[in-house]
Amino acid sequence: MENSQELLNSVRMARFVARGSLQLDAVVPAEMNAEGLAVLAAGVPPVPYGTPLSEAYAKGSFVRRLLELPQVAGALRSLVGPEPWVDHHFVHIREPHGGEAQGLHGDAIIDVRPDAFDVQLMYYPQAVTLEMGGTLSVPGSHLRRTNESDTGRYQNLRGQDRLVCPAGTVVLLHHGIWHGGRRNDSDVRRYMFKIRFNPRVRQRRLWDTSDLHDPRVTAELDVMFPWYEGATGRLERYNRILLWRELTGDGDFDVDRWVTRVSNRPKETVE
Amino acid sequence: MTPEATPPASAAARDASAAPVPRQQVLVLYLAGSALDSPVVGWSRYDGTGRTSPTTGDGDEPPYESGVAALRDGWRLFQAAQLIPPYPGHEYDVSFLKHEFFFERIVDVREGTGA
Numbered sequence: 001m002e003n004s005q006e007l008l009n010s011v012r013m014a015r016f017v018a019r020g021s022l023q024l025d026a027v028v029p030a031e032m033n034a035e036g037l038a039v040l041a042a043g044v045p046p047v048p049y050g051t052p053l054s055e056a057y058a059k060g061s062f063v064r065r066l067l068e069l070p071q072v073a074g075a076l077r078s079l080v081g082p083e084p085w086v087d088h089h090f091v092h093i094r095e096p097h098g099g100e101a102q103g104l105h106g107d108a109i110i111d112v113r114p115d116a117f118d119v120q121l122m123y124y125p126q127a128v129t130l131e132m133g134g135t136l137s138v139p140g141s142h143l144r145r146t147n148e149s150d151t152g153r154y155q156n157l158r159g160q161d162r163l164v165c166p167a168g169t170v171v172l173l174h175h176g177i178w179h180g181g182r183r184n185d186s187d188v189r190r191y192m193f194k195i196r197f198n199p200r201v202r203q204r205r206l207w208d209t210s211d212l213h214d215p216r217v218t219a220e221l222d223v224m225f226p227w228y229e230g231a232t233g234r235l236e237r238y239n240r241i242l243l244w245r246e247l248t249g250d251g252d253f254d255v256d257r258w259v260t261r262v263s264n265r266p267k268e269t270v271e
Numbered sequence: 272m273t274p275e276a277t278p279p280a281s282a283a284a285r286d287a288s289a290a291p292v293p294r295q296q297v298l299v300l301y302l303a304g305s306a307l308d309s310p311v312v313g314w315s316r317y318d319g320t321g322r323t324s325p326t327t328g329d330g331d332e333p334p335y336e337s338g339v340a341a342l343r344d345g346w347r348l349f350q351a352a353q354l355i356p357p358y359p360g361h362e363y364d365v366s367f368l369k370h371e372f373f374f375e376r377i378v379d380v381r382e383g384t385g386a
Contacts, residue, residue, distance in 0.1 A: 101327040136328035145366045153299070154368065155315035155327050162328055182328040227312045229303050235365050 006074035007208040013078060014220035017243055020142030020174040021161070022079075027071045028123070028168030035062055036125035040091045040191045047086050053197070056086040063089075063195075066123060072170055078207035079119045079172060080199040087118060087196035094133060094184040094192075102180035103152025104138065107196070110147040111175060115246040116203055117142075118175035123193040127167045132190045133182030134163035135171070140225040142176035143239045151178050159226035204249055212248065222255050234258070291379045294319040298346055300338050302370040305354055307338040313368055320380045338372050346374035 008016070016022045028036070039062045047056045057064040067073060076084070107120065128134035138160050162182065163171070173179065175196070184190050211217070221240050224233050241259050245251055254260045301313035311333040316325035335341045342348060350373040357364070 101329070103327055133328075143365055145364050151367070152327075153315060154301070154313050155325060156330055156333070157301075157313040158311070158331075158333065160328065160331065162331065180327055183326055227301075229301075229312060229369060231304070232365055232369065235363055238363055239365060 004070045004073070005077050006070045007206075008075055008078035009208050010211045011214055011216045011220060013207045013247070014217045014244065016079065016172075016174070017240055017247065018220050018223050019139045020177040021137055021139065022075060022172045023163075023165070024071055024075065024170045024172070026166040026168045027069060027170055028066065028125070030167065032062070032065065033125040033168045036066070036123070036193070037191060039063075040093075040125060040193055044089060044091055044193070047089060049088060050085045050198070052083050052200075053086055054083060063193075066170075067121075067195075072121075075170075075172055076119065076121070076197065079203070080197050081201035081203060081206045084119075084197040084199055087198050089193065089195040092181060092192040092194060094181060094190040096184060096187045096189055099181075099184060101133065101136075101183040103149055104136070104154050104178045104180050105149040105151060106142075106146060106176050106178060108148070108175065110145065112145055114242060116199060118199070119197045120173045120175060121195045121197065122171045122173065124163075124165055124169045124171075125167060125191055125193075126188070128163055128165050128169075128190065129186065130162060130164050131184075131186040132188055133184040133186070134165065134190070135179055135192065136163070136182050137161045137171075137173065137177050137179040138227065140223075140228065140236060141178035142174035143236065143243070144176070144178070146178070154178075157227035203247060205247070209248075218255055238262070289381065292381050293377045294321075294380045296320065296376045296378055298334065298341060298374040298376070300333075300335065300341060300372045300374065301368040302338055302372060305352075305370050307342075307348070307351070307372065309370070310337055311335055320378050322380075338374075341374050346376050348372060348374050 008022070012022065044063060053067070057067070067076065111118075122135060124134070138157050165171075181192075221244055222237060224237075228236060237255060238258050241253065241255055245253050296319060297317040299315040300311050302309045303312050314333050316323075316334070318325060335344065338348070352369060352371040
């Protein structure tokens with residue numbers, strides 16, 4: 001799995017830290033998408049929990065080739081490093097005019113790791129329209145300490161992301177993000193393939209850090225989302241800064257001195 | 272009162288001249304702050320009339336710009352979130368939306384009556 005890779009740069013990495021998601025539009029070629037539709041319709045055999053990536057999918061198989069696409073491989077490498085464990089995968093199918101919308105949820109149990117995260121890859125082999133009810137996700141919700149489906153009461157949040165995308169789109173999500181499959185009101189059967197990855201190395205400077213001090217990094221980390229309450233929105237930035245410090249190893253990084261002023265505990269005394 | 276004195280809702284629905292058949296519609300607004308006139312950041316709807324089926328991710332625009340705007344449109348507030356200080360050691364945790372306001376509207380579900 002060490003073929004060519006297009007690593008993320010620091011600006012895109014900071015955007016992921018702030019948003020909890022990264023969308024790669026139409027990175028899978030059309031002929032692979034046609035193949036992917038058939039593969040997903042037939043079903044993808046399960047992989048035991050915790051299988052190293054290089055052992056999870058046979059060489060030349062569709063999923064292996066999907067994960068070897070340079071932009072996909074590079075993004076995964078940037079986020080979780082080499083040889084992550086495949087946690088699990090699943091083919092999601094939503095029938096035309098069928099099914100109910102999922103309530104907003106985070107996958108698995110509550111996970112409050114401050115210095116590590118899993119990544120969920122979602123692959124869409126066909127173009128997804130608003131009517132087809134693609135995945136709903138809430139930018140900037142991934143650092144919230146909520147458990148699984150306890151957020152199901154929230155139907156709509158300002159600035160939510162109702163996925164609309166071209167065929168061959170891959171979305172990478174922080175494990176904590178609030179998301180759910182929307183109701184399919186179209187005449188088209190909708191497919192999505194999900195794989196969850198667990199990192200096996202410290203997630204520190206795994207991306208292309210040559211632009212680490214680009215001012216746009218700070219701008220990305222400083223973003224507010226329309227659904228944030230005023231007060232809690234400040235805490236979101238505080239927590240983002242802590243995560244960025246973990247990912248970069250730069251314990252002095254800050255935005256507008258949010259963390260610096262809180263941790264300021266001078267020891268020197270005046271004689 | 273005998274059972275005959277209160278016709279079941281289904282019978283009343285067939286007879287518009289019968290007694291009103293009230294059903295509750297519920298609107299939940301999540302506001303940017305604890306004041307009822309602060310902006311809406313999230314919303315949910317539940318319809319006891321069965322005429323609509325609101326669900327997750329069904330719209331990007333909130334029904335009202337603030338809690339007070341919902342009051343002005345006739346919604347009745349019946350619950351607001353308490354203000355609870357953070358537990359010691361958890362002051363920087365982020366979790367559920369804090370400023371949750373429940374509203375209701377009573378609708379007569381007899382055929383041909385108001386929405």
